[in-house]
Amino acid sequence: MQVTPLIWIITIAVTILFFVYEFFAHVRKPHEPSIGESARWSAFYIGLALLFGVGIGMVSGWNFGGEYFAGYLTEKALSIDNLFVFLIVMSGFAVPKKYQQKVLMVGIIIALVLRGGFIAIGATLIENFSWIFYIFGALLLFLAYKQAFGGHDSNPADGKFMQLVRRVVPLTDEYHEDKITVKQGGKRFATPMLLTIIAIGFVDLIFAVDSIPAIYGLTNEAYIVFTANAFALMGLRQLFFLIGGLLERLVYLAQGLAVILAFIGVKLVFHALHVNELPFVNGGQPLLWVPEIPIWFSLLFIFATIVVATVASLVKTRKDGKDDDGRPVDGGKGTGAVQQQGPASDLDEDRSLSGGASK
Template sequence: MSNLELPLWFEIGSYVVLVGILVFDLILAYRRPHVPSTRESALWVSFYVGLALVFAGLMLVLGDGEHAGQFIAGWLTEYSLSIDNLFVFVIIMASFKVPRKYQQELLMVGIILALIFRGIFILLGAAIIENFSAIFYLFGAFLIYTAFTQAFGKDHGEQTESRFIGFLRKRVAITDEFDGNKIRTVVDGKKHFTPILLVIIALGSTDILFALDSIPAIFGITQSPFIVFTANVFALMGLRQLYFLLGDLIDRLVYLKYGIAFILAFIGVKLFFHALHENELPFINGGEHVEWAPEIGTFTSLGVILASMAIATIASLIKMKRDPNLPDPKEALKLGTSDEGDGDGTDRTH
């Protein structure tokens, strides 16, 4: 894969703008705790998707089509995995009975933690790839294993409170009730943590697990740290609004996990082929490159990713239409906003 050469001002400017948008989003979530309407969420999600496409266009103009395609493929892969992340966020919020008007802030904390953990794994992954190309064999095997567990493993929501959280509850003073959006409160003159601490821990531990999946996946598409990081940022931007836009519908996209599993398996196979093509292990082909191993192109990967997500989503919506035990897709969307506030956190009267 060719090295990406973009103007330094573009790379630095991209980091500054992306950090600025995230900070603005964090401040907005903190200062206006409310349940966003479907329209508000849709507008924000559309804005972030449009921003990602504009960024890809700039990469096309300033760089080339190959790397613009790598960004789109990487962004879509990370976006699909981030949607999978939302399944767990839904379970965590329900498990801890987080008031809906404070879910925005906690979701934003989860997104910031996800960015931090992914940033760390990106730096580690880039350093390992630079010095040990055979890591692609391990990445490929890990993604194929992850794809299998994604498709046939246990549901995300089977157990949300980890042993560590149980351990923490026994040894740290934690209230059973929330006190607004405070992480600490006073009960009978003594300071206690609120359940928000447990929610943050649950979100953080989940983010680490998803970072372990997502970083090898995107390194299977591009080895450019700049593309890897920006694709992750764009995938996580708007995730908070997407959570409220999809509402309960996200738990009814029953075939989505199979689409994500297929993407992970496909990238795992692609990584194996790439590892064989770049092979330096002495016990494989005498340490020589395996010439017959095909290199799967960026646009082939992009087509597979788009097709997988489209088929999984359409199949899920068809099942929702036909299965009487599942609500109509439009009704499912309404469920996510049935207890929305009017912007100041108060419930609407229907």
């Protein structure tokens, strides 16, 4: 796939412009997006991502087009899992709904920057060290295990990292609109908004670790890796408000993602064996008899796994007595991994902001 420096510059510039537009058109003035607004923009960004994939297929060939779509589906699924943790963080810090857009926007921009750095590092490693596929494959298999059995039991807002930040950073007990710092008594203090953004950034760093090796298991093209990630993150803010309580109904999302990560991990190990150069493996010769999993099968497998995990989750939560917004109905126990209020429901206005931000 031939991608000139000019195409890279244009792609990055257009991506930046989209996020600049998002900030000034939707985020700068604090408000809670309506369902209609969220639905329109979510549909727009998903449609744009699909059109871009068709464009890649028509210009560069459908093998690259298939790699893009497989990468986009994987990154979108991982991004939704990312949203789930964002929900936990914002509930832990009791972020008022009208300021959640700003937190999400900052979090998404941090995610894109971090993933951009990981993409560059990954491309360099792959180009110079073919054995890196063994490491990527082993990492994904480990992360698949953690994804399947680790869940989202802990709240990043209460983790050791955030406890350290609280000890180091002077902090106010309450929000001051959407400001990240305020001056009181001649001294500068951080607000809970800054802590929330730091927590979101820390979460983004963790997610970048499994996101980039996963997509490099589907394509070696850095351009496809970047654009699939960019499109997966575009519209994520609107999707957060659109699906709302549905996040809590996706009880098998972690298991579905674990299956996808494990599949890509195996695919990476197969590829590493197929291009093997390690002297202690088959005398440094490639194992040509090891099958290479075709991209069409990868795309079909990833799509089917997402569908099965989603349908199974909805059936499970409905059977256990949850309504369409993911809340228990009469006598329903609910099985969501997080018993928090979703972004589409009102945060407890009687809850002390200081208690939510400093617990």
